[in-house]
Amino acid sequence: MPDESWNTVGKRDDHKAATRRQIQQATLDLLETAGVEATTVASIAERAGISERTFFRYYDSKESAAVPGQGELLDALLSRELAPSMSPAEIFQELAGACREQFAHEVEQVGFGRISRLLLREPRLLQAVSRQEMHLVNTVSDAVEERARLSRMQAQLVAELIACTWRVAWQCFAREESAGRTSNPAELFEQAVQNLAEISAPAAFGR
Amino acid sequence: MPDESWNTVGKRDDHKAATRRQIQQATLDLLETAGVEATTVASIAERAGISERTFFRYYDSKESAAVPGQGELLDALLSRELAPSMSPAEIFQELAGACREQFAHEVEQVGFGRISRLLLREPRLLQAVSRQEMHLVNTVSDAVEERARLSRMQAQLVAELIACTWRVAWQCFAREESAGRTSNPAELFEQAVQNLAEISAPAAFGR
DNA sequence: GAAAATACTGTCACAGACTGACAGATTTTT
């Protein structure tokens, strides 16, 4: 038997990752056809070839098994440099940039269309996303407050605006996609940022 | 027996309203001491003097029995005049005005402090609020799109920004309140709107 | 004022979500 100790992933991790994918797959399959309400965890577990108990060792609900995590987005946001010398507007622009790149990237992922279609018609899944966003806003808010030395209110607003822009861009893109039209993600995101400025700052765009 | 038919509320409505209050009260009492997790619907029902089954005829979960509805805010927003001639910024200002007044009003309500303290330390209750906000955003977004003739993206952004400002102002106020300090609600809300503009419109504040 | 229609509540029964405990199997480490 060849030595593969250089490889950090062993059989255990492989199997875990595979199980995760199977659960995701099974969940999407069933939610797509029967809807969130009518789908039971038992049926998901059966389709994924595991016990019901094991399902809950991977995900804490069928909703969270369906929606993708926001870990990458969070990482992208936290990896940006935020100096105390920057103005709130500059910080927002910096983070929005990270968001735009990540957005364009995630749209390319396999299964994006599938999940977005599901999200548009299943409020309970949107709820699950909202829970993740709550965590993201808190984390980003804390980071901004500490690293950029903004007031609590400013930091929170920056974080909320980031999440808000992301949400709107995402939803607009998904709607376009569902309608058969195709659009440029980065451009769409930038358009959201642009509209945001126009809406909230009356003086800057006076007639 | 005196004729009271002029009074639109009969014994039935009275009793219903009283039961609602009892449930709210019992829920807050128990959540306050034991937390959301540890409190069962059965215990709430017992304290409110009703059966468990009846509890679910009034509220669909213990979370929603604890948080106040957003019906008044929604009414206030929808009662504002939105003409197609208005710019997105003007629409936002108009709605923000309604929000500010409602905010100052709600802060005065009895039980506000109690609920806000609870919300600050119970994520599950925040989740329940978030569900209501989702509905509010959708409703406002639709109204804005139809009555002010904005693009879907603009309408959605306006609605999200309203909700966002409300949330931040609310949270800041609650935090101040919890810390023993007292602040002016209308002023605080206006400050949030101000900061919002400063954050999202770089060109307007570039010194 | 009685009778009929309507609304509210409690009891019962049940499905589904989720968790703790334990035992057996598998992988990893020594």
Add this chain to the structure above:
DNA sequence: AAAAATCTGTCAGTCTGTGACAGTATTTTC
């Protein structure tokens, strides 16, 4: 190969939430 750590399934149990039915109170109708 033995020991330790990890993963999984089974079992039993609590809690949430809902449909069905019957009994009671209220309102409406005559």
